[in-house]
Amino acid sequence: MSAKRLRIAYIPEHFSTPLHFAAKHYALDADLVSEPLGTGALTARLKADTSDEQAVDVAIGLTEGFVADLGKNGGKDGVKYGLAGTYVTSPLCWAISTGADRKDVTSVESLKGKKVGVSRIGSGSYVMSYVLADQQKWLKQGEDPFGVEVIGDFAALRKSVRQEGEKPSTEFFMWEHFVSRLLTFLQTTKHFWDNGELKKVGEIYTPWPSWMIAARSSIDQEQLEDLMGKLNAGVKHYQENSGEAVEHITSTMKYSKEDAEAWMKTVTFSDDVKGVDGKVVDDTVSVLQKAGVLKAEAGGSEEMIAIKRA
Secondary structure (H helix, E strand, C coil), X not given: CCCCCEEEEECCCHHHHHHHHHHHHCCCCEEEEECCCCHHHHXXXXXXXXXXXXXXXXXXXXXXXXXXXXXXXXXXXXXCEEEEEEEECCCCEEEEEEECCCCCCCCHHHHCXXXXXXXXXXXXXHHHHHHXXXXXXXXXXXXXXXXXEECCCHHHHHHHCCCCCCCCCCCEEEEECCCCCHHHCCCCHHHHHHCCCEEEEEEEECCCCCEXXXXXXCCCHHHHHHHHHHHHHHHHHHHHCHHHHHHHHHHHHCCCHHHHHHHHCCCCECCCCECECHHHHHHHHHHHHHCCCCCCCCCCHHHHECCECC
């Protein structure tokens, strides 16, 4: 009896381009499932009962999202997936923004003790504020480096830092430099610097490779091996056909050609996506513990990795 067709969930961003090339050019035999709500929604799909129409076998998402979920649920009944591959080896750039007219926020150094807006507790916008504080040596045991305000989505965060006849509720927020979630209907953080709504205070990079591949524990191993090979072919095609990559990004994600090309200069996909480096996972766990996302007893790489990097 042949194995069932794989269902692969992905976030509809520019990072998904090699996956689409694997399906278009290299006969990746799988159903590609768009999940605009992000890595948290991907983990729910990986843990859903296989009879659930939302369930998927494989997901490609942000490293910290997968590690946070596995650290909170590791060793408990119901966890049905592990880290199987490294998709993007470069870090993710997070922009630090405030309202364009704010005179009280002028530099990264001016952010100490200020209020930071986040989409939700445990989100990338939340975790990266702690990474920033750690790098600035503002992180001290038992003390919060910032006042944290849970604001919501990108539009709400932008509003929270502006001064338009009302007192803004936050001084700054952090968001991916290149944002193209279809959910936002807007292309990039840069767009709002250009139109005079926001100003950029600084930027910071994740201290880990930004994207990983997670797979359900019950997945057929031959299918997983085939997927890794086809994804490698998709990555190689992306690397060798930049014009086609730009065309895919601009036509499916509403990017300008200039922004697509600028983003492509910042990202490095893994030449061989199979496997995960244990040190990367353990270092991510350490940062998430500093941020209070994970407790001290959270597991590490041994509990989270399904396929170790060769």
